[in-house]
Amino acid sequence: MLVRDVMTHQFATLETTDTLQYALVQFAKTKQHILPVVQETGQLVGILPKNRLIEALADGRSVDSYIEVLVNYEPYSLQPTETIPDVRQKLLRLKIGHAPVLNEQQQPIGIMSTTEILAAYNQILERMESELELMFHHLNFGLFSVDLRGQMISMNHFVQKLLGWPDDYFHFGELPQDAPLVEVVQSVLNERQSLTVRLTINQHSLFAKGHPLYDQHDELIGAMIVLEDVTQLEQTAKELHFSxxxxxxxxxxxxxxxxxxxxxxxxxxxxxxxxxxxxxxxxxxxxxxxxxxxxxxxxxxxxxxxxxxxxxxxxxxxxxxxxxxxxxxxxxxxxxxxxxxxxxxxxGLTQLQKAIQKVNQLEQQVTYYEQELTEMKGTKYTFAHIIGESESMQKMKREAYAVAQSRSTVLLLGESGTGKELFAHAIHASSKQTGAFIQINCAAIPGELLEAELFGYAEGAFTGAKKGGKKGKFELAQNGTLFLDEIGDMPYPLQTKLLRVLQEKEFEPLGSHQTIQLDTKIIAATNRDLPSLIQQGKFREDLYYRLHIMPIHIPPLRERMEDLPSIVEEIIRDLNRSGFRIQGITHPALARLLTYDWPGNVRELYNMLERAANLTTIHAEYYIDLHHLPEQVTPAQQDMPIHNRYEATKREAERATIIQALREANGNKARASRLLGISRTWLYNQIQQFHIEEREYLD
CATH class of the missing domain: 3.30.450.20 (PAS domain)
Structure with a gap:
């Protein structure tokens, strides 16, 4: 969407010889906060902000005086062909709320403001909602949602047809009193967990899958129920006499x-x-x-x-x-x-892929504009960004969400790369803290500087101190959250002062006698073994117990491998948002990732996939495949005999498939590569690797 599509077209213009009285009358006719000031030829001279006019009148300037002394002669202007996201970034960077829109002759043709930008975003979202609603009603499975009271919010046509409900049923807001459906909804709302049950309604055999719905603050707002009709399959099962x-x-x-x-x-x-x-x-x-x-x-x-x-x-x-x-x-x-x-x-895979791509495109666009709008509100990461449906990860998220609702100190424990920082952001985003999220890495700053970074200092506190002093991280995090990353590497002497702050809820900046009361949620994280450090005399035991109020142990990736496919999918989406064009990962490559132990956890997985994504761009390949993965991703040594036998069989099958494609293409390698769905360069590499000769595919 462009500026010309949403800018205000109706506006008045002024000249420098107009009086304050005349300008005041023109402002009364519009909701705009600026008016363009033009020459006789219509070209822009400057703008008159409403606040300058009001300040001048308040200072006693005569209403009969000219506006020329109040005009801003160097205003920032826009072009009608600029995009809304670009304009938003420019206005935010310049810290202005309004700007005139000029044509090629430098004449004002409109006025743009943050109000129009928000209206444009709402218009875009409304259009996307309309498209998604159309898709919603043409799904081949039932879908309906309810609020916390069990009141119907939405329902697609499949549900109406499946259960025989009238078209306007959900407008009454009452959930049908079919006991199985009520039980599914109540279980999802009470347990806050997804579930799948089999039930029968109106002689239809159904799978009902319930999922809790959360808002952007991770507050439960309702439930979504998916109904899949498996009546025909069930009938087939009854006709078969299996054990x-x-x-x-x-x-x-x-x-x-x-x-x-x-x-x-x-x-x-x-x-x-x-x-x-x-x-x-x-x-x-x-x-x-x-x-x-x-x-x-x-x-x-x-x-x-x-x-x-x-x-x-x-x-x-x-x-x-x-x-x-x-x-x-x-x-x-x-x-x-x-x-x-x-x-x-x-x-029918082609049609399926097109439908999936359409849905993904719509989701990406909606996500983009939602992010733009939430960015205006200053929100952060949430628990929705933490990928994983394994039992261990669900337990961690439940514990983290619970502690986010209180002021209790949190200690995040886990290996490097498991996502401790992401959990810290999510806890802050779900908390009731109104202040900022402030982060400091205790291992990245020398001990002699870390104290000043944490507590700040007064002017003249030490040689080289900044004039006027400096606020520390604790003070910057007032009413918010302070994230102490790598707490296990904090110097021992500083641990004593930190313990006092946590106990007394107050501190003094270096070189100052002013006591500052602390109202901050503390989140600490480490990949170190703190009890072992205590035995070595490197970490205070009393500080450990002060931090250990709510410990959350984030499991390593190798202990929740069932989450790996969904994590890979999310990483690929993130890489595409940064400019790549990856359509997915192949089955052989994903299977190989499952054999690796992941000492670097999710961070190592991300780096490995980003490397693979770069390699796909060399030959314009759109799927991450085996040959894009590094050498260290190999099966465990004890599995090598089985793996070697499997690899040999697999290579024979791949070689036979390539030969068959070359035969059907009569040796035309461009056509054969299209049949195989791979690039021509990759086909040449495979022919050389498998030592395939022309006599094998040409008569």
């Missing part, structure tokens, strides 16, 4: 809509396949039943995913020259692995 074990597996399967489907048991033996899978791989059920899936289909990499207990969903890969999406769902009976489902989507 109880297979019935259990099949009921897990009905959660997935699939093209190709294969099931394996705890020994990774294939126990069931469907027609879609057999057609994709050109096999029969008799060919594959009771065979090892890693031996027959190494490219699926099911074993690697299951060994880590990680669920993969819609990961792109190339299978039999078809772009496909793989979903791997481990099945557990209590704590024991009993099998897995592998789903391969390859039919």
């Amino acid at each position: 109880k074990e297979w019935e259990h597996k099949l009921r897990t399967v009905v959660e997935l809509a699939y093209d190709g489907l294969i099931l394996v048991n705890e020994q990774f033996q294939i126990t069931m396949v469907n027609d879609g899978f057999c057609q994709l791989f050109n096999v029969t059920e008799r060919d594959v039943l009771n065979q090892n899936i890693t031996t027959l289909f190494p490219e699926l990499q099911v074993e690697e995913s299951i060994q880590k207990g990680v669920r993969l969903q819609n990961v792109p890969t190339l299978i039999k020259e078809k772009q496909s999406l793989i979903t791997i769902l481990p099945i557990h009976d209590g704590d024991h692995f009993v099998g897995a489902i592998c789903k391969i989507t390859y039919q």
Whole structure:
């Protein structure tokens, strides 16, 4: 959206010979805070701000005097073709709220203000909401939301058709008294956790998935319920005479809509396949039943995913020259692995990808403008930025959210790169603190300077002290949050003074006798073993217990590998926001990441993916693949025999796929690369790596 689309077109102009009385009358006719001052030719001379006119009248200047002495002759002006985000940044940087808009002849044609900018953002959001509403009502599953009282807020047409509700039902605001639905909603609101239940309503067999809804301050505001109709699949299950074990597996399967489907048991033996899978791989059920899936289909990499207990969903890969999406769902009976489902989507994938891209584009645009608006309000990171649905991570987020509601001191513990700083930001954002978030790294500042940085100093406190003194981090964080990062590296003498501040809630700047009362939430973080430092005499035991009021242990990435796929997805989105054009990560690359121990945790993962993203730009490749990952991402040494056997089988399959594509393309490498969905440069590299000769694909 451009300036010309939202600027004020109706405005009055003044000349330098106009009187204050005349200018006052013109301001009374408009809501603008400036009026352009022009020459006889209509070109801009300057602007008259309303506040200058009012100040002049208040100082006793005659209403019959001319405005020329009040005019700002060097105003900042805008062009009608400038974009709204650019203009907003300029006005904020210059700290002005209004500016005239000029044409090529330097004549004013409009006035732009922050009011028009906010109106433009609202207009953009309204348009996007309209588009999203259209998509909302054309989803192939039911979706409705309720507030904290269980009152209906929204509902799509699928729900109405599925449950036979009238079109205007939700306007009454009452949740239908079908007991199962009420129980789902109440469970989500009470437990504040997502859940999935199977229920029957109006002779429809449904999966109801409930999710809590939070606002930007992480306050619970309601619940979203997704309804998936699996009546037909359930009927099919009843007609099949499987054992109880297979019935259990099949009921897990009905959660997935699939093209190709294969099931394996705890020994990774294939126990069931469907027609879609057999057609994709050109096999029969008799060919594959009771065979090892890693031996027959190494490219699926099911074993690697299951060994880590990680669920993969819609990961792109190339299978039999078809772009496909793989979903791997481990099945557990209590704590024991009993099998897995592998789903391969390859039919109608082009249409699916276009729909996904459209939704992603809309989400990115909405996110951008929401960020712009929240930036105006000065908000920070929230718990929504902390990715992870594992049990350990959910526990950490619940504890962090709880302590954010009080003034208690928080101690964040965890290895380097686990996200302690992100937790600190989220706690502050969810707290009721009205002041700033101030951060200091206790390991990055020399001990002799750290005290002055923390407590500030008065003028003349020491040689080289800044004239007028300087406020310390504690004072800057008044009514806000002070984040003491790497607290384990704080010099021992300074720990004594910090302990006194935490106990007495007051301090004195260096060289000053003024006592400042402290009203600040303290968050400390370290990757050091504080009890061990206490035994070594490097950390005060009393300070440790003062900080240890609410310890939060953030788990390392290797202990929550089930979160890795969603973290990878979020990192790729973040990289794209910084200028990359990555569409995703391939299934082989993601499977390889699951075999790594991640000593550097999420920070190491981010750096590794950013390196890979840079490598994709060399040959215009849009997916992060195996060859983009560094050498250290290799399976553990004890798994090497299995890995070597798997790699050999996999390489044979890749080589055969490339030869088949070259045959169909009659040796035309550009066409073969398009069939394979890879770049021509990468195809040449593969031909050389696999030592493929022309006689193998040309008659």
